[in-house]
Amino acid sequence: MQVYQFTEQPYYPVWNDHSGSLRVILPNRKLDPKIAGDLFHRYYDELLLCDELGLNIMLNEHHQTATCMSSTVIVGLSVLARQTKKARLLVLGYPIGHRPDPLREAEELATIDVISRGRLDMGFIKGVPFEFPASNQNPVGVMDRFWEAHDFIIKAMSSHDEPFNWEGEYFHYRQVNIWPRPVQQPHPPIWSTTGSTTQARVLGEKGYVIATLGSGYATRPVYDAYRQAYQAKWRRPAPADRFGYLGLVAVADNETEARRRAEFVAGYLRTSAIVHRPFRNPPGFLSVQDNARMLRGESAPRSYTKDGRGINMHHGSVQDLIDAGIMFCGTPDQVYDQIVQFTEYCGGMGNFLMMGHAGFLSHEDTVSNLTMFSKEVLPRLREYKQPVTEIAAA
């Protein structure tokens, strides 16, 4: 199993100082740029430690929010491409459906791949609902735009002999010929995220890495949809390295201390939905069927515990989160057992995306959390033999 450390690089000092929205409309006067600089330096120090500890690194971006200061992930990748030595650098993700210019994205990502000497993993994502008021991209039809940007980036990265032309529905270019080209051939590995079985099938057919967040013990149907499409296309079971899962981690040498840390790490989920209500479901973000169900008051919880109890990951207790396979918390033995138990439930999951820092977790606690995990859990996860699950094509 590969493990990636992830933090949203939050500006947590204002987390208790908002008027109902940490995102989109919280005035940026509340951010002290000096403190923001200190926090960025601290967060990069912690990610450099990950590189030494043998952990990979995941970065993302969100916009206009105190929950995540990484508003352009290329900056973070640029810092780490030069300063780290071994870690793979996963961007999960890059919201390519929102962006005006996939040519620029292809250039940026290829350059990161070259400078990092081939350590880039490219996660392309739709983006959360709150990104649309910030980017002003029309949420209706954004996935069509996403796939055209995706097709263009792949073509730009893998065309080497002559410039090409692109006159698509959304993007128009002449003389496309990016310099530098990526070192990983034909292009860096592609990842994406989804909670839907329909989209999982699309990713399975393409053979991309699929990652989920907060799906807990409702993950298996999504993975199995992927497996079915993968096996139909590639004539073999989807290997475990095609699956990624984001879990919150709080580990310590005793359970009491782990639970104390867990309360801070859970701050990620407890703040992530603090956003002005209309921004939570822009038109076209969910399907018509899902929106109609919501109008009829039929929306269901998204997260379930192992025994089928629905929980709300934004408000649930640490115990709820542990029961639901969203948080992995305890002593190194407990954390290892929880991750393995969850992986077995998944039928194999080869990329554990570890949120080992969030919110008010201090630098000292974060260093301790990351160090203990990498010394006492990571070696055993590396040795762990993944199950391989066959799902016959329908």
Add this chain to the structure above:
Amino acid sequence: MSATAGATKAIVVNGATIETVERGQGRPILFLHPGIGIEADAPVLGELARGGRVVAPSHPGFGTSDLPKGMSTVDDLSYFYLDMLDQLDLNDVLVVGVGLGAWIAVEIAVKNSARLSRVVMANAIGIKVGDRETRDIVDIWALTADELDEVSYFDSASGKRDYKNLPEAASMAAARNREAYARVCWSPYMHNPKLKNRLHRVKLPTLFLWGTADRVLTEAYGRAYCASIAGAKFETVERAGHFPHLEQPQEFARRVLAFAGAPAHAVPQAVRA
């Protein structure tokens, strides 16, 4: 109401099936609904049918109407309706639009008014009036459902629907309307930056009707819009907001039909093909 009140029929235009309500006889009245769609049994359709043959389609992508591939702007919708008018061979058409529908109506009129006689634009969106940092139109997608009802209606209760106790088709249509509205209005927000400079092409008698309780739009916006079309008249409708056809259906229809029957000498003669 007659036995056929609320009945819809399917009209196929360019391969797209369009849900359409037809009521009444006589001169054609094309009713173009606002962004929230139109319910087949809306009283305004019956009121308008006193003065002619009402044709009230759900725009492509709204209600149960098909969404033809590539149709993503009001420009597309206006060309679609020109094709529909050709196909139905309608002439001397009175076009009545509300909100988004009024924008579509005027986009049709600037392109080709050969089949049209007059235009009614109620609480119309579609142009930019203020400077680049002044929002002319409230950002409806930054409002809660209750807040949106509050700014849209004279009486906010007028907008409430209990989807739990309505047929599934009602919630499906509402969800589809919300998406279709944003498809054509998200950005540039509820306007076409090119339209204002094209409005001189509207040579038809034009009436602006304005629900005075509209707080999505200001009356000043409506009057500026009206002033961009030579000879256009501006009338207000009291006790109505952004959707005067819903809150004051009788008064709305009375004004429309009075305008339809009024002599056209006060405004420039229509230029006919």
